[in-house]
Amino acid sequence: MASVELKAKKRLSEEKKTESPTKKTETMASDAPKAKKGRFSEEKKTESPSKKTDLPSKKTESPSKKTTDKLSPNTLFGMGNPLLDISAVVDKDFLDKYTLKPNDQILAEDKHKELFEELVKKSKVEYHAGGATQNSIKIAQWMIQEPHKVGTFFGCIGKDDKFGGILKQKAEEAHIDAHYYEQEEKPTGTCAACITGDNRSLVANLAAAECYKKDKHLDLEENWELVEKAKVYYIAGFFLTVSLESILKVAKHASDNNKLFCLNLSAPFICQFFKDNLMQVMPYVDVLFGNETEAAAFAKELDFETEDIKEIAKKAQALTKVNKKRQRIVVLTQGKDKTAMASEKVETFPVLKIDPKHIVDTIGAGDAFVGGFLSGLVQEKPLDQCVKAAHYAANVIIRRAGCTFPEKPDFK
Numbered sequence: 001m002a003s004v005e006l007k008a009k010k011r012l013s014e015e016k017k018t019e020s021p022t023k024k025t026e027t028m029a030s031d032a033p034k035a036k037k038g039r040f041s042e043e044k045k046t047e048s049p050s051k052k053t054d055l056p057s058k059k060t061e062s063p064s065k066k067t068t069d070k071l072s073p074n075t076l077f078g079m080g081n082p083l084l085d086i087s088a089v090v091d092k093d094f095l096d097k098y099t100l101k102p103n104d105q106i107l108a109e110d111k112h113k114e115l116f117e118e119l120v121k122k123s124k125v126e127y128h129a130g131g132a133t134q135n136s137i138k139i140a141q142w143m144i145q146e147p148h149k150v151g152t153f154f155g156c157i158g159k160d161d162k163f164g165g166i167l168k169q170k171a172e173e174a175h176i177d178a179h180y181y182e183q184e185e186k187p188t189g190t191c192a193a194c195i196t197g198d199n200r201s202l203v204a205n206l207a208a209a210e211c212y213k214k215d216k217h218l219d220l221e222e223n224w225e226l227v228e229k230a231k232v233y234y235i236a237g238f239f240l241t242v243s244l245e246s247i248l249k250v251a252k253h254a255s256d257n258n259k260l261f262c263l264n265l266s267a268p269f270i271c272q273f274f275k276d277n278l279m280q281v282m283p284y285v286d287v288l289f290g291n292e293t294e295a296a297a298f299a300k301e302l303d304f305e306t307e308d309i310k311e312i313a314k315k316a317q318a319l320t321k322v323n324k325k326r327q328r329i330v331v332l333t334q335g336k337d338k339t340a341m342a343s344e345k346v347e348t349f350p351v352l353k354i355d356p357k358h359i360v361d362t363i364g365a366g367d368a369f370v371g372g373f374l375s376g377l378v379q380e381k382p383l384d385q386c387v388k389a390a391h392y393a394a395n396v397i398i399r400r401a402g403c404t405f406p407e408k409p410d411f412k
Contacts, residue, residue, distance in 0.1 A: 154179055
């Protein structure tokens with residue numbers, strides 16, 4: 001789940017800055033905000049539009065002007081931190097036992113070791129394949145529907161453990177082609193959603209998600225062949241704290257072959273504490289995603305000297321780029337306010353209005369926005385249609401608990 005990843009990573013990254021350089025900072029796998037309306041940070045990519053004004057000019061239309069008749073499997077590639085999302089209704093005694101607050105997002109500590117096993121014994125436990133990047137690939141696949149396995153996902157899980165087995169099953173059910181690096185040092189990463197009434201307390205155990213190794217997985221011939229099959233690549237900024245070398249290898253491949261490489265700013269702490277890693281990747285980025293909080297932090301770190309979202313998008317768009325054949329696209333969301341997009345010019349797109357009473361929670365809304373956008377990109381849709389799909393996907397997710405969705409989209 002995406003918020004937990006965010007809050008936790010931020011806390012750990014601050015520790016990293018003051019303590020040892022070896023300590024990794026990874027937050028919880030998506031940026032899951034609080035239940036109900038919550039705050040708009042990664043969720044700010046949330047409320048979804050449909051109506052569009054300021055349609056982009058034909059020049060900003062899309063990386064290609066034609067829509068593909070039929071997509072091939074493995075056309076979309078994602079790499080990141082996989083978590084198994086585990087949700088169940090609990091009582092106050094359960095929260096008290098593990099010193100949890102009704103609405104919170106924390107990283108698991110030693111005292112939470114038994115929590116996950118106890119939670120799965122509840123009567124109505126639900127499992128979902130989670131983590132920021134995996135959520136977005138999953139949503140893109142849902143939007144596309146057929147064929148299955150358009151989306152490929154790489155990440156690290158535990159070897160032969162129960163939660164890893166469930167995660168593989170859930171990825172299969174979501175029709176994504178997940179190829180996990182399985183190692184024995186740490187168990188599969190999990191994110192527990194302990195639900196009490198309208199509240200949910202999120203506890204993330206990143207574990208194996210932080211153990212991805214380029215030489216053990218990405219470099220293997222059969223895996224690299226899947227990378228080569230893709231035309232669009234997406235990685236959330238959280239993965240910059242795990243395997244920079246893996247990101248650079250994929251980004252350079254995309255750039256060298258004139259394919260689309262997409263990156264998400266993911267959280268303010270990424271550019272604050274991992275600026276060097278981020279800026280090593282930035283020259284290869286064809287599509288950059290972020291919300292207004294992340295954009296403000298990015299602008300501050302790069303001395304853009306502006307707080308205006310459209311100006312930030314414009315300046316980010318103009319940063320040095322290796323592949324000159326493609327102009328960078330920058331997409332910045334602002335929750336219920338207009339989404340800004342910079343390509344050949346800067347345009348804004350209103351989100352769909354939604355009655356606050358229809359918002360169940362905003363967990364995974366930012367991931368859904370990206371997933372919707374990617375579904376358009378991979379089908380070579382005009383950029384305004386990509387934004388429309390992004391807004392639609394986010395709007396669906398905020399009406400439901402967690403990053404879940406109905407069987408089929410009704411997006412037109």
